[in-house]
Amino acid sequence: MSTHDHTAIQDFYPDAFAVCYGCGRLNAHGLHVRTVLQGEDGLADFTPRPEHTGVSGFVYGGLLASLIDCHAIGTAAAIAERTAGRAVGDAPAPRFVTAALHVDYLRPTPHGPPLSLRAHVVEATERKAVVEVEVEAAGQITVTGRVVAVRIPSSMGA
Amino acid sequence: MSTHDHTAIQDFYPDAFAVCYGCGRLNAHGLHVRTVLQGEDGLADFTPRPEHTGVSGFVYGGLLASLIDCHAIGTAAAIAERTAGRAVGDAPAPRFVTAALHVDYLRPTPHGPPLSLRAHVVEATERKAVVEVEVEAAGQITVTGRVVAVRIPSSMGA
Numbered sequence: 001m002s003t004h005d006h007t008a009i010q011d012f013y014p015d016a017f018a019v020c021y022g023c024g025r026l027n028a029h030g031l032h033v034r035t036v037l038q039g040e041d042g043l044a045d046f047t048p049r050p051e052h053t054g055v056s057g058f059v060y061g062g063l064l065a066s067l068i069d070c071h072a073i074g075t076a077a078a079i080a081e082r083t084a085g086r087a088v089g090d091a092p093a094p095r096f097v098t099a100a101l102h103v104d105y106l107r108p109t110p111h112g113p114p115l116s117l118r119a120h121v122v123e124a125t126e127r128k129a130v131v132e133v134e135v136e137a138a139g140q141i142t143v144t145g146r147v148v149a150v151r152i153p154s155s156m157g158a
Numbered sequence: 159m160s161t162h163d164h165t166a167i168q169d170f171y172p173d174a175f176a177v178c179y180g181c182g183r184l185n186a187h188g189l190h191v192r193t194v195l196q197g198e199d200g201l202a203d204f205t206p207r208p209e210h211t212g213v214s215g216f217v218y219g220g221l222l223a224s225l226i227d228c229h230a231i232g233t234a235a236a237i238a239e240r241t242a243g244r245a246v247g248d249a250p251a252p253r254f255v256t257a258a259l260h261v262d263y264l265r266p267t268p269h270g271p272p273l274s275l276r277a278h279v280v281e282a283t284e285r286k287a288v289v290e291v292e293v294e295a296a297g298q299i300t301v302t303g304r305v306v307a308v309r310i311p312s313s314m315g316a
Contacts (some may be wrong), residue, residue, distance in 0.1 A: 016214055017213055017214070019211050019213075020211065020212050020213070021209055021210050021211060021212070021218040021219060021220065021221065022212075022218060022220045023164075026242060027209055027211070028209070029207075029209035051179055051186070051187035051188060052179050053177050053178065053179060053185070053187055054178050054179070054180075054181075055174075055175055055177075055178070055253070055255065055310065055314045056174050056175070056177050056315065057314075057315070058188075058314060060178060060179040060180060060224075061180075061227055062179065062180045062220070062221075062223060062224025062227050062228065062258045063179065063220075063224075063227075065220060065223040065224065065227065065259055065261075066218075066220025066221075066223065066224065067220075068252070069220050069223065070217055070220065085310075095213070097212070097213065097219075097263070097266075098189075098219045098263050099259045099262070099263055100261065100262050100263065101219065101223060101259075101260070101263075102261075103223075103258065103259045104244060104257070104258050104259045105255070105256050105257055105258065105259075105262075108255075108311075108313060108314050112200070112310065118274075126196065126215070131269075140251070140302075153266075155266060155267050156213045156215050156216060157213060157214065157215070157264075
């Protein structure tokens with residue numbers, strides 16, 4: 001499915017937490033990652049911009065890390081809402097931040113086709129979630145990631 | 159030292175490998191990370207753009223991952239040149255790509271001050287280097303990273 005026709009968790013981040021370069025709806029220059037729940041998984045689509053190259057013809061690895069990061073954080077928030085008995089959009093979304101990010105670049109990711117990201121929460125407590133992410137391009141999984149997400153600390157304005 | 163007044167390894171990537179969004183001198187929209195050797199360490203400076211926010215007031219984690227990635231790759235290349243008995247600029251720079259990237263976000267990175275990155279190769283063979291990176295902002299190390307860099311494979315145009 002295209003995630004652009006669906007409700008994304010990022011639509012419900014409070015304004016102060018919606019300026020993220022990766023996923024903030026209020027960041028005019030940002031990537032606008034949108035995370036939509038399908039069953040237990042978070043899905044996101046992203047088509048890299050022309051300038052998002054690494055080596056010529058392939059997607060920049062830092063962009064892939066950024067997509068994995070924001071999509072994992074969004075999936076952690078969406079699953080936390082479900083666990084609390086709410087649907088995405090019932091209330092302001094909880095905001096997680098990244099404690100650790102790991103990315104394995106399995107093969108080069110071709111620049112051109114849209115990317116599909118699928119994320120799954122593999123461990124969750126009230127304060128923390130571990131999220132695994134796969135990135136697919138042209139029918140192949142090219143990159144995988146693992147993110148440790150924690151509820152935003154009071155030092156960051158929560 | 160400011161790395162902008164010094165020779166950077168990225169100035170010597172062959173044109174085809176100099177389009178990277180993170181560090182390519184030929185990418186008009188990119189971040190232009192520049193890696194300068196000082197002793198055995200690679201140094202880089204970067205001042206985040208206004209839009210590079212995560213949560214308001216703090217630097218976007220995906221940008222930090224991108225800086226770590228490109229600076230580690232640059233440091234791997236610069237140290238490989240030294241190991242081969244050449245100085246940076248004596249020959250076209252060897253090009254590494256990222257096999258794996260790990261980032262630990264130790265504390266929030268304030269948005270505003272310039273960031274200083276210091277990278278060190280902790281393991282190296284002819285085909286591979288493991289590089290550790292620290293990111294400092296306003297006198298504190300806020301983020302650390304570890305990158306597995308490999309010599310660019312023939313499938314990517316090497």
